[in-house]
Amino acid sequence: MAAQIGKRPAATSRQSRRLIDPSGAVMSRYLLFCNDLLRLDDNPLLSLPRDSDAALAVCILPQRQFSPNRASRRRRQLQLGLFREFQQRLAVLDIPLLLRAGDPAVILPQLLQQYQLERVVAAEPTAPEEYRWTSGLNWQWLDANSLLADELRPDLNTLPRSFTAFRQQREPELRVLAPQQAQPSILALNKILSVAGAIALSDLPQPEPDQPIAEALAQQLPEHFAQWQQHSEPAVLARFTQYLQQHLSHYKLSRNALIGADFASFLSVPLSRGTLSARRAWQLIREHEQEYGQNESSYWLRFELLWREYFRHLQRKHPLVFFRHGGLGLHQVPGTAGEAGEALLRWQQGRTGLPFIDANMQLLAQTGWMSNRGRQNVASYLMFQLGCDWRHGAAWFEQQLLDYDVASNWGNWAYIAGALYSAPRSFNALKQAVEYDSAARFTTLLLGPPETGNHRHQPYEQPDWPAPQAWQWQQYLQQLKAE
Known part of the structure; x- marks a missing residue:
């Protein structure tokens, strides 16, 4: 049975490979596909098996999705590191985690057959190609990475057209399932090892040389980059708890900053x-609000989680629209379908001539971050000023961003392009530079001096500026002068 995007049917019916344990209880045999669930906290995969069941956990580095043209070396290194860190944390609890690299559509059925497992259990994805991994298999999805899971998830047939409508529909009585704690009773399910014998714990690629952050940036902002490199579960929970205590109160004001x-x-x-x-992030925010009171900043952080949620369900409703130049076909989309060339290369390399964009x-x-x-x-500059197909930008972000998420990345690009329900959104980059980097600290940090006033954003205003204004600046200059 092929996986159907956005639907959650019961596991496909197949002849069961069930065993009877010595007590006479029927044993279920699961293959837990943990790729997007690299945590012990609120991980329903670990809470699924009963004491009488047997389970094997696996993480697979998909070769296609993590090929060099789709994932930078830095992003591959992050994924490999998190796989191995999760394997070590499970090993302490006597849970074996098999690590593989290759095509999940090939590896998953091989493991089912090799270890006589009944079905694959995995976090429900949003991307069409991830649904295809389990096509034809006996599988079970658990929507473990959404806020609105199980009975709270929206009906895709009546999913609102806009985020505002989605938010207004869900917010008044918004309920989020409580996060699950890992249950000690299921944290020793290593029966597959005794049945199947020794398992090679890893055939992942060898670690690549680290891709260091530019030395100048690391020296000037050591605390900033230290935060960016803490992504394992214990570090994330500790840092977010500290953030809520010390910095949440100014999130509404500081969220538009560029670095720090x-x-x-x-x-x-x-x-x-x-x-x-x-769900855990939401719960921690709500607990903070209950103790210290709700304010605009705490609301706005939950607001961002709802944006993420909206794109997850919207992609399930329109799985292929996110990858079409014209999207839903409701608006005139900027740029020319397929257009790339030299303009795209300059944009990718930060050589457009507009300092704010280049920085x-x-x-x-x-760094893999922005x-x-x-x-x-x-994004606006690539499609509106350079006339490139917005999908080239989304693909470049997919390759470079450490926080790449299919629905959020492609959904946001399609949203700005007007490929979804809303009209296109254009940003005046010069105006934004003056507003959000008024002292040119950010731009100067990345591009170097001059450091005075707005000359970093508009260097042609200097008396001794030797070169003509870049053609890309003309539209922004006219808009600034008109305001």
């Missing part, structure tokens, strides 16, 4: 990699 140690929650990587659940793109190349404000501006 505590201006954002930095939850995007752990949420995308599955080292933290959205953000060079930050992405050097602020939300930066992402909106570079």
